[in-house]
Amino acid sequence: MPVLSVVIPFLNESGSAARLADFLRRLEAEIGSRFGLSLETVLVDDGSHDDSIDAYRRHLTGNWKIAELSRNFGKEIALFAGLEQTSGDYVMMIDADLQHPYGVCMQLIEELVGNPALDVVYTVRDDRRQESLKKDLGSRLFYWLINFQQRYRVPENAGDFRIMRRRVRDALLTVRDKRRFNKGLYAWTGFRQKGIPYTPDERIGSASRWSRLALIGLSVEGITSFSVIPLRIFSIMGAMTGVFGLLYGLKILLEVLFHGIDVPGYPSLMVAVAVFGGFNLALLGLIGEYLWVGVSEAKNRPLYILRDIHTPDREETRQ
Structure with a gap:
């Protein structure tokens, strides 16, 4: 039966x-x-x-x-x-x-x-x-x-x-x-x-x-187990930010050489530090999530x- x-x-x-x-x-x-x-x-x-x-x-x-x-x-x-x-x-x-x-x-x-x-x-x-x-x-x-x-x-x-x-x-x-x-x-x-x-x-x-926190944790579990898209998104964002930073630096250099305009000082510097620092911390946290999945699997408990x-x-x- x-x-x-x-x-x-x-x-x-x-x-x-x-x-x-x-x-x-x-x-x-x-x-x-x-x-x-x-x-x-x-x-x-x-x-x-x-x-x-x-x-x-x-x-x-x-x-x-x-x-x-x-x-x-x-x-x-x-x-x-x-x-x-x-x-x-x-x-x-x-x-x-x-x-x-x-x-x-x-x-x-x-x-x-x-x-x-x-x-x-x-x-x-x-x-x-x-x-x-x-x-x-x-x-x-x-x-x-x-x-x-x-x-x-x-x-x-x-x-x-x-x-x-x-x-x-x-x-x-x-x-x-x-x-x-x-x-x-x-x-x-x-x-x-x-x-x-x-x-x-x-x-x-x-x-x-x-709870809402438990659902968020389960969602992170699913994303880190079945998708690499977040890492690729951050990679693309990092590359685009780098290109924009290079173009902005080139713009400042040309303005100083040909127009004698002073280089923006403290405010622009702090904005750049905050933006790049935020991206770096977010990316490190995301990489940490993926690493923790790998460590958990490697322990073989x-x-x-x-x-x-x-x-x-x-x-x-x-x-």
């Missing part, structure tokens, strides 16, 4: 445990009757400080396991850890806060199972138009940077909510980047992919942990450390 593995990372989500367990029981019953699939549930505890694990152990039924990480490694790494624990023919990734609608989950499964030509079906949030103009422009600039002159395209507003065949899961596990940006990795691996729009449901349990694996068999032993 083909198996659908569902990977669910969580952090302090004890409040949604009962609802998620009901969600999974409903999913297991329907995929069995409609598609002839059995369900494997893989949850990943990304360093929770509450009783989330105990809550899930009390409510989960069927074939499940909880991979407990030794600390918080971030959602990108937690998803990778979950993928390594799966054994299914298909793998779907959802969030523990139940923002991913049940109907869309069924649509993802139906699209992939019903079309052997597809390898991945991903979702695209279609509620981004409600965001501010500033955030929308920032998002468009970000995707332009990472997609410019690439041989693959990272879809805008596509996330981790997706389903894939096992061969795609195996391909993703061969990519051992320490500084991971999953949206870029999904696109980089290729395969035949299809996107479907969706609107997330209201969040259950804890509030979102994605493990992506994560497991503290424990919880399974139904161990629960029976405890009892």
Whole structure:
């Protein structure tokens, strides 16, 4: 019987445990009757400080396991850890806060199972138009940077909510980047992919942990991992500034030689120092970001450390 593995990372989500367990029981019953699939549930505890694990152990039924990480490694790494624990023919990734609608989950499964030509079906949030103009422009600039002159395209507003065949899961596990940006990795691996729009449901349990600062950090991670355009932009700006400086110096020299005009003094000097100093500091900071990515990869530390694996068999032993 083909198996659908569902990977669910969580952090302090004890409040949604009962609802998620009901969600999974409903999913297991329907995929069995409609598609002839059995369900494997893989949850990943990304360093929770509450009783989330105990809550899930009390409510989960069927074939499940909880991979407990030794600390918080971030959602990108937690998803990778979950993928390594799966054994299914298909793998779907959802969030523990139940923002991913049940109907869309069924649509993802139906699209992939019903079309052997597809390898991945991903979702695209279609509620981004409600965001501010500033955030929308920032998002468009970000995707332009990472997609410019690439041989693959990272879809805008596509996330981790997706389903894939096992061969795609195996391909993703061969990519051992320490500084991971999953949206870029999904696109980089290729395969035949299809996107479907969706609107997330209201969040259950804890509030979102994605602050504006965290989103900026993730964006920097994506740019430094998948684009060299910022370095090239600064290189072009530096070359243009140098040419303009040379022309301005030549202008001053000609004015002194032929017209006897005094050379501008302190104000022009300070402007030049400020402009060039600002460019240099910005470029050094950008180079530092790229160097930090290289240093992180060169250390070759493990992506994560497991503290424990919880399974139904161990629960029976405890009892």
